[in-house]
Each structure stands twice: as C-alpha cells, then as structure tokens.
Amino acid sequence: MRVLMIGDIVGRPGRKALLDNLQALRKELKLDFVIANGENAAAGHGITKEIAKQLFATGVDVFTMGNHVWNKKEIIPYIEKEKRIIRPANYPPGTPGVGYSIFETQLGYKLAVINISGRIFMQELDCPFRKIDEILLEIQDKVNIIFVDFHAEATSEKVAMGWYLDGRVTAICGTHTHVQTADERILPEGSxxxxxxxxxxxxxxxxxxxxxAVIEKFISQMPRRFEVADGDYQLNAVVIDLNPENGVAKNIQRVFNLE
Incomplete structure (x- = not known):
C-alpha cells in the first residue's frame, strides 16, 4: 500500500502545484491515498470551502490543518460537516471539527489520519503526547494503519514525538516550518x-x-504586510510504502518537484 503526504500548501502557487501535478502523480506513483496539509491554502492563512472542494477534485483524500485552521471564519460550519478536513486534536473539548478520522481506501483497507499540534513556540494547547495516547486507545481495535501529521515548530519536539510513537503508528510526519528536512527514515520499531x-x-x-517584505521586517523590526509570493512553485511530499495487513512502514521517500 502506498500513501502520499503533501507538505503545507501555500496560496495560489501551492494550489496550482496540485492542479498541475497530483492526478499524474497518483497514476505514476500508484498511490492508494493522499493526505495534504491545507492550513495555508487560502492566501497563506487558512482554507475555505471552495478551495477545499477544488483541491479534493485534484485527488486529495483528506486535509490536515494547523495553527491557521480558523483564519477563514467561513470554514467553521463546513469543518463541522466535512470529516475530510482534520484540525489539531489537542484543541480544547467543544472545538468545531474533528482531530482524527478513519477512512477506507478503494482496496478496502481502513486508515486513520490524526492531526496534532506542538506547543513549543506555538499556541498553548493540550499536551500533544497525552492527547495522542487517548486517541490511540480509542482506535486500537478499529484500525492498524495510522498516519500522524505533527504540526510543530521545534525540531526537538517533532523528533521526540517520532520516538514516542515508533511502533505504535505507521508514520509520524512533521509540518509547519515549510522547509523539507533530509532525515526521512524508518525508525527501529517500524514507523x-x-x-x-x-x-x-x-x-x-x-x-x-x-x-x-520579510527582509525589510528583519532589518527594520517594524511591522510589514506579508503576502504569498508569486512565480514558480515547488511540491514537497513524502511517499510511504507500508504493509496494509499490520500497518508497518516499509519505506519513506521524499518528493521535491519544481514547476
């Protein structure tokens, strides 16, 4: 079984990257499922119903989110109904939407997608380590293929989560910092x-x-209006191969496509 996880989609160039490439990638890589982080899809901040529908049509199966999930207020009633958009699970009880969902692939395998947010240099939410323990306990008899999007700033927190979940989930993949790291691996227990x-x-x-705008802010230390850049795009993702019978990952490979 093969799953693609796509890094943070940023604005119109990010959406165009999917519109131009995802259908072909699904065929070329023989993908069974596609997970994408959509928290920056609408002008760099949040996502809208219209953009979500457009990108679902390109071949995305589920969106994970992050700290910008609520930037477009019109998403709130939609996220209550659309279980294919998953916000961080460690928001307080009563927050709209869901922090994880279970899906079924075309081949009939069940797969869970969990979104969790870090706390170092981020908004203070519930403990991500304790929260994911609760979720894994809830789903332990329902599914053994589990993908985690850990939306966090600090490298140390992400690495710690990787070791914490090794052997308990299929994959732990970080998002949020927008720079692809070169440390992809299969951890000792198979995650x-x-x-x-x-x-x-x-x-x-x-x-x-x-x-x-960013350079000017660094130099002047004065507020600047940030806008999504134009021009050529890049598509960052990872392809994960796994044994669908036990959820153990067999391989992870980075994807870095340029326009």
Missing amino acids: AYITDIGMTGPRDSVIGVCTN
Whole structure:
C-alpha cells in the first residue's frame, strides 16, 4: 500500500502545484491515498470551502490543518460537516471539527489520519503526547494503519514525538516550518518518520512569503504586510510504502518537484 503526504500548501502557487501535478502523480506513483496539509491554502492563512472542494477534485483524500485552521471564519460550519478536513486534536473539548478520522481506501483497507499540534513556540494547547495516547486507545481495535501529521515548530519536539510513537503508528510526519528536512527514515520499531515534509507553494520566497517584505521586517523590526509570493512553485511530499495487513512502514521517500 502506498500513501502520499503533501507538505503545507501555500496560496495560489501551492494550489496550482496540485492542479498541475497530483492526478499524474497518483497514476505514476500508484498511490492508494493522499493526505495534504491545507492550513495555508487560502492566501497563506487558512482554507475555505471552495478551495477545499477544488483541491479534493485534484485527488486529495483528506486535509490536515494547523495553527491557521480558523483564519477563514467561513470554514467553521463546513469543518463541522466535512470529516475530510482534520484540525489539531489537542484543541480544547467543544472545538468545531474533528482531530482524527478513519477512512477506507478503494482496496478496502481502513486508515486513520490524526492531526496534532506542538506547543513549543506555538499556541498553548493540550499536551500533544497525552492527547495522542487517548486517541490511540480509542482506535486500537478499529484500525492498524495510522498516519500522524505533527504540526510543530521545534525540531526537538517533532523528533521526540517520532520516538514516542515508533511502533505504535505507521508514520509520524512533521509540518509547519515549510522547509523539507533530509532525515526521512524508518525508525527501529517500524514507523516512518520525517521532521518536516516541507512546503508546496512558491519556490522563490521566504517560506512562502514575498522576500522583500520579510527582509525589510528583519532589518527594520517594524511591522510589514506579508503576502504569498508569486512565480514558480515547488511540491514537497513524502511517499510511504507500508504493509496494509499490520500497518508497518516499509519505506519513506521524499518528493521535491519544481514547476
């Protein structure tokens, strides 16, 4: 079984990367399921119902989110109904939407997708380690193929989560920092891991933002309006091969496509 996890989709260039490439990638790589982080898909902040529907049509099966999940307020009623958009599970009880869902592939295998948020240099949410323990306990008799999007800033927190979940999930893949790391591996107990999948968005940018505005802010220390950059795009992702009978990962490979 083969699953593609796509790094943070940023603005129009990120959406175009999927529109131009995802259908072909599904065929070329013989993908069974596609997970994409969509928290920056709408002008770099959040996602809308219209954009979600457009990208579902390209071949995305489920969106994970992150700290920008609520930036487009109109997503709230949609996320209550659309279980294919998953917000971080460690938001407080009563928050709209779901933190994980279980899906069925075309071949009939059940697969869980969990979204969790880090806390170092991020918004203070419930403990991600304790929260994911609760979720794994809830689903232990339902599914053994489990993908985790850990949306976090600190490398140390992501690495710690990888070791914490090794052998308990199929894959732990980091998002949020928009720079693809070169540490993909299968951990000793059989879980696929990468610290950050990277960004699907404008290549010539500062993590998706127009370069001049970011440079000016660093130099002047004054507020600047950040906008998504234009130009050529990149598509960052990982392909994970696994044994569908036991959920153990067999291989993880980075994808870095340029326009």
